[in-house]
Amino acid sequence: MLTWWAYGMVIAFMALIMTKRLSPLTALILVPTTVGILAGFGPGLGEMMLQGVIKLAPTGVMLMFAILYFAVMIDAGLFAPIVSRLVALVHGDPVKVVVGTAVLALLVSLDGDGSTTYMITTAAMLPLYRALGLRPLVLASVTMLASGVMNILPWGGPTARAASALAIDVSDVFVPMVPVMGVGILWVLFVAHRLGRAERKRLSVQRADEEQATLREELANPAYEDDTQHRRPDRLLVNAVLTVVLLAALILALLPLPVLFMLGFAVAALINYPSIEQQKALLARHAGNALAVVGLIFAAGVFTGILSGTKMVDAMANSVVSLVPPALGPYLAIVTGVLSVPFTFFISNDAFYFGVLPVLAKAGQAYGITAAEMARASLVGQPVHLLSPLVPSTFLLVGLAGVDFDDHQRFTLKWALLSACVLLLAGLLLVVIPLVGHR
Incomplete structure (x- = not known):
């Protein structure tokens, strides 16, 4: 019964946001709460929800101050010279x-x-998209597709999880996947070309060519995007140094990400807008964007908290594994690749790689499929995984790009699914993922 409640909750959630009956924010809160009450978990829901929110609280803080930091940099004009140069190049x-x-x-x-x-x-790219009239949805989609392929890197997370869950060496999983990643990269570039051609057709090349001089003037004009009254060209070098230092600190993990962005924002605001009135105006301009993203993060905490606290995640995992018929045993690598798409979308990477994958890998051993081969197959769903409302960084992307989460899902889902198919087919053709077991 718990399994049916779990599937019902996921299906209801996706149907409501994809049809725009509910916003993602309200659906993330109301759907799991309603299902939890109907399933008889009412008395314990509060604690489950709170645990989920607490778990995502650092992420919410990080995203809020990251958005505010880059808002300061964009307002101050840090990227204006880059955009001007790019306009001339393209x-x-x-x-x-x-x-x-x-x-x-x-x-x-x-x-x-x-x-x-x-x-x-x-x-770097959003101001250029705005200047040329390109849709930010294309920017968000292409960026996510690229990240989905590169997420297979050992330090990206999923590969390390798969190797750890199956107690195998990371290199045994990743190194054979390098050619598959190469195919995935070519696919992403192909999709980008296709989307670019669609945008070219929409805008028309002639119009873009005729407006080049105007666009260049606008980029240097104080009236550009009505934000240049906040430009600080005299602090360009200071802002650039601060941003490089911040990104270096992020990569080196000198401090927790939320702390780094809090410090970075505080310093950036003080340098560029030292007066209290200017800082209040800054927050007023960007509060809506930051609040929308952070609200979704905490709402996602409610969803994941109930999904985990009620053990619905475990029920879904067990149900799928039990439904795999014996006839598909020799093809378990392909089955794992296919299952990685919906599973990493509807549940967390941790739940899939530590809960589902070990069971599938153990079953695959009976058919001569090695743990490393099963681990490689489990990675092909990552392009779709990043579209999940349970992935915090997705909310950062849509927040920075200024697009609706549900619009982004609808626009990108087709390409993400095709990306997963390309990775799986490449793995099969390159014999990195076995078509059938070795027995």
Whole structure:
């Protein structure tokens, strides 16, 4: 019965937000609460919800101050020279802009941290998208697709989880996946090209070419985007140094991420807008964006808290494993790859890799499928995983890009599913993931 409640909750949640009957914020709170009460967990729901919120509280703090920090930098004009140079280089061609976005996101993703990738890519490219009239949805989609492929890196998280859960060496999982990642990167660039062509068609190249001079003037004009009254060109070097130091501290993990962004924001606000009135105006301009993202994070804490506290996650995992028929035993690697798509979307990576994967891997051994091969197959769902409302960094991306979460899901889901298919097919063709067991 618990399994049916779990599936019902997930299906109801997705249906309500995809059809826009409820906003993601209200759905994340009301759907699990209603299901929890109907399933008989009413007395314990408060504690479950609170535990979920507490677990995500540091992430919420980090995202809030990260958004505010980059808001200060954008207002102050840190990225204006970069945008001006990029406009000159791309000659108003949306294809070059979108493909460039993919390349930048792929490069930044080498650090393995999705949040850093989203912050750097969005901060650098969003002003250019606005200047050329490109849809921010394309920026968010391409950036996430790139991050989904690069998330397979050992320091990205899923690969290390899979290796740890199966007690195998990380290199046995990752090294054979490098060619598969190469195929995934080419796919991301192809998608970026396709989306860029669609944007070119929408805007028309002729219009973009005719507006180049105007766009360049606007970028240097104090009236550009109505934000340049807040520009601080005399503090460009200081802001650049501060941002580089902050990103270096993030990569080196000198302090917890929430603390780093709190300090970074405080210093940036003091340098660029020293008076209390200016700082109040700054918060007023960006409070709505920050609140929307942080609200979703805490609402997601309610969802995950109830999902875990009621053991619905465990029930879903056990039900799927038990439903795999013996006839599919020799094909368990493929089954694992397919299951990684919905499972890493609806439940956390930890729940899938430490709860579901070991059971599937043990079953696969009976058919001669090694633990490393099962671990590789389990990674192909990562492009879809990043679209999950249970992934905190996703809210950072949509918040920075200024797009609705549900719009982003609908726009990107097709490409994310195709990315997972490409990774699985590449793994099969390169014999990194076995088509059938070795027995």
